[in-house]
Amino acid sequence: MDRPVSKNPGTNRGLPKTDPGRPVARIVTPVLFRFGALIVVMALVAIVGMVLSLRAVSHLTDEVEPAADANAAVLQDLTAMNAAVSSWALSGRSSAVDDYVQALRRLPADQQKVRQFAGDDAELDLLVARLEERTQAWLDAYSEPRIVAKGGPGSYNPQRFRQGQDLFAKVEAAHQETQDAFDTRVRDASDEATLFFRGTIAAVAVLALLAWYLIGRSRARLLTEISEPLRALETAVQRMARTDLDARAEARGPKEVRSVAIALNNYADAQGRARAVEGRIQNELRVLDTAKDDFVSNVSHELRTPLTTISGYLEMVAEEFEGQLQPRHERMLEATRRNVTRLKALIDDLLALSKAESRATDLEAADVTTLVRDAVTDVRITGARRGIRVEVSAPAEPMMVLSDRAMLQRALINVLSNAVKFSHDNGQVDVTVKKLEPHQVEIAVQDHGIGIPQIELDRLGTRFFRASNAVTNEIAGTGLGLRIVQTIIDKHAGDVMIESTEGKGTTVFIRLRLHGYGGLRVAEDPTED
Amino acid sequence: MARIVVADDDVDIRELVEFKLSTLGHEIVAVGDGAAAIAACQAQRPDLAVLDVMMPGTSGLDAIRAIRADPNLVDLPVILLTARAQESDVETGFDSGADDYITKPFSPRELASRVEALLSRSSGRS
Numbered sequence: 001m002d003r004p005v006s007k008n009p010g011t012n013r014g015l016p017k018t019d020p021g022r023p024v025a026r027i028v029t030p031v032l033f034r035f036g037a038l039i040v041v042m043a044l045v046a047i048v049g050m051v052l053s054l055r056a057v058s059h060l061t062d063e064v065e066p067a068a069d070a071n072a073a074v075l076q077d078l079t080a081m082n083a084a085v086s087s088w089a090l091s092g093r094s095s096a097v098d099d100y101v102q103a104l105r106r107l108p109a110d111q112q113k114v115r116q117f118a119g120d121d122a123e124l125d126l127l128v129a130r131l132e133e134r135t136q137a138w139l140d141a142y143s144e145p146r147i148v149a150k151g152g153p154g155s156y157n158p159q160r161f162r163q164g165q166d167l168f169a170k171v172e173a174a175h176q177e178t179q180d181a182f183d184t185r186v187r188d189a190s191d192e193a194t195l196f197f198r199g200t201i202a203a204v205a206v207l208a209l210l211a212w213y214l215i216g217r218s219r220a221r222l223l224t225e226i227s228e229p230l231r232a233l234e235t236a237v238q239r240m241a242r243t244d245l246d247a248r249a250e251a252r253g254p255k256e257v258r259s260v261a262i263a264l265n266n267y268a269d270a271q272g273r274a275r276a277v278e279g280r281i282q283n284e285l286r287v288l289d290t291a292k293d294d295f296v297s298n299v300s301h302e303l304r305t306p307l308t309t310i311s312g313y314l315e316m317v318a319e320e321f322e323g324q325l326q327p328r329h330e331r332m333l334e335a336t337r338r339n340v341t342r343l344k345a346l347i348d349d350l351l352a353l354s355k356a357e358s359r360a361t362d363l364e365a366a367d368v369t370t371l372v373r374d375a376v377t378d379v380r381i382t383g384a385r386r387g388i389r390v391e392v393s394a395p396a397e398p399m400m401v402l403s404d405r406a407m408l409q410r411a412l413i414n415v416l417s418n419a420v421k422f423s424h425d426n427g428q429v430d431v432t433v434k435k436l437e438p439h440q441v442e443i444a445v446q447d448h449g450i451g452i453p454q455i456e457l458d459r460l461g462t463r464f465f466r467a468s469n470a471v472t473n474e475i476a477g478t479g480l481g482l483r484i485v486q487t488i489i490d491k492h493a494g495d496v497m498i499e500s501t502e503g504k505g506t507t508v509f510i511r512l513r514l515h516g517y518g519g520l521r522v523a524e525d526p527t528e529d
Numbered sequence: 530m531a532r533i534v535v536a537d538d539d540v541d542i543r544e545l546v547e548f549k550l551s552t553l554g555h556e557i558v559a560v561g562d563g564a565a566a567i568a569a570c571q572a573q574r575p576d577l578a579v580l581d582v583m584m585p586g587t588s589g590l591d592a593i594r595a596i597r598a599d600p601n602l603v604d605l606p607v608i609l610l611t612a613r614a615q616e617s618d619v620e621t622g623f624d625s626g627a628d629d630y631i632t633k634p635f636s637p638r639e640l641a642s643r644v645e646a647l648l649s650r651s652s653g654r655s
Contacts, residue, residue, distance in 0.1 A: 312545045
């Protein structure tokens with residue numbers, strides 16, 4: 001043997017035996033992990049984005065805007081101071097001085113707030129410093145001295161006034177620049193916050209789209225790796241179930257699916273082997289059956305041959321010595337002839353029983369009533385010799401059953417001849433055919449003869465058993481008749497029942513299924529399918 | 530008084546039939562197998578033949594077919610004897626051209642009356 005032979009040829013086709021496939025868990029887990037990671041990333045992105053946005057917003061609202069507001073407040077203070085100075089100059093009223101002082105008191109605090117914020121910002125710091133310089137210049141050169149000096153009508157000094165206006169204009173200009181810078185910063189901070197917010201949303205949206213795409217790809221992948229092999233397996237199972245005897249599943253896909261496929265193939269192989277064994281057994285049974293039939297046929301033939309000589313010569317001897325024999329010789333001859341007849345009947349019955357026990361063939365639909373009437377015709381003559389009448393009552397419509405005509409005929413004749421045999425002289429045998437709902441026909445054969453002892457009823461169907469009162473009454477019989485009837489009716493999927501009262505009579509009921517309502521089907525031979 | 534060919538491989542049955550039929554006054558030619566039966570029929574031109582079906586070599590059925598194939602013997606009345614009594618065997622017997630079919634064990638009286646019936650039928654024809 002120079003080539004290794006595979007242990008299981010025909011199974012596990014399509015893939016080398018060494019690849020066991022990945023377990024479903026190993027296929028699904030990476031996908032799930034990927035999604036898990038993606039979700040974590042999305043969460044992180046969202047959190048980070050949110051944090052940044054919040055920080056930007058709080059920077060805007062907690063720092064930039066208050067500072068801008070403080071800067072605006074500085075202008076308000078200065079403007080109020082300027083107005084107070086003008087008012088003092090014009091009216092000389094002391095309330096103007098109060099206004100001035102109040103505004104002056106507020107100024108440092110506001111300036112402080114602005115300075116605090118500008119401290120981190122070089123450009124802004126420069127602008128704020130310039131503003132403070134100019135503010136201080138105005139304070140030192142104009143407003144402080146002016147408020148201290150005389151006010152009211154007549155105190156107007158155009159040169160001094162003009163100087164003050166110039167200085168305040170410079171302050172206002174510087175403030176404008178500062179305010180512009182603040183506005184820019186407010187705008188920037190606001191933009192930044194918005195940017196972070198929108199950016200977070202965009203990032204999350206992009207990640208969501210990515211997730212969607214990945215889901216699609218993973219779904220396709222799972223379908224290929226899991227669903228598709230499972231579907232292929234399902235198809236294979238269905239093919240096997242439809243008795244495609246050679247169908248086998250392909251072992252592919254995840255490890256578990258492969259295991260199932262392999263197990264399924266092994267099961268199908270086992271089924272195939274079992275079927276082969278069953279087929280062989282069926283063949284052997286058929287061979288045995290034929291052998292038995294041949295044997296019985298040959299034996300009965302061999303037995304009948306010498307019996308022909310015995311019974312033939314007995315008849316001829318009896319004829320030649322008719323009237324010339326002494327009574328005791330007559331009785332000897334009679335006993336001998338009687339037993340030859342018994343032998344004949346035994347051989348016939350054995351052959352009939354053997355045939356009845358073998359498979360039923362030659363099934364055809366037959367009318368029960370016709371069969372019954374034919375059987376009665378056969379038996380009527382025998383009965384007439386003892387004055388026994390046979391009456392048949394049957395329905396007008398045909399009662400069709402699927403049967404082996406010859407066999408069923410035989411069974412009916414057996415039952416009828418029993419009824420005649422066990423009747424008293426000049427008695428009557430009643431045969432009734434009737435339909436039993438829902439789908440049966442019943443044949444009842446009733447005699448009013450010697451009946452059967454109750455305790456022996458059960459044993460009646462056994463081979464060679466004869467009821468005691470039949471034996472004591474010297475009624476001829478082989479003991480096989482009823483067994484033959486039972487076997488034949490069993491083969492027809494019917495029932496035989498016997499009711500009897502010793503001394504009163506016996507009724508034999510045969511029940512058969514009407515054709516087309518179950519019971520036998522034509523293909524009785526199971527190897528035929 | 531007729532000439533009758535009797536064929537059966539069992540010597541006792543052969544003698545039995547010979548006894549019975551010769552008692553009726555007929556001339557009997559007794560043989561033991563199918564080939565001899567055909568030869569006897571062709572040579573002796575009998576009025577009737579009684580053939581057993583189960584014989585070694587040429588069976589009664591083969592013999593009767595050969596007889597029917599012979600233009601000289603086609604009208605020869607033939608009775609078949611057999612131990613097989615299946616319906617199919619009876620059909621085969623009649624299909625092969627037998628005029629009558631008796632199952633063993635038979636009553637010699639019955640055989641005799643059938644022989645007479647066939648002989649009177651065929652002599653009425655010729």
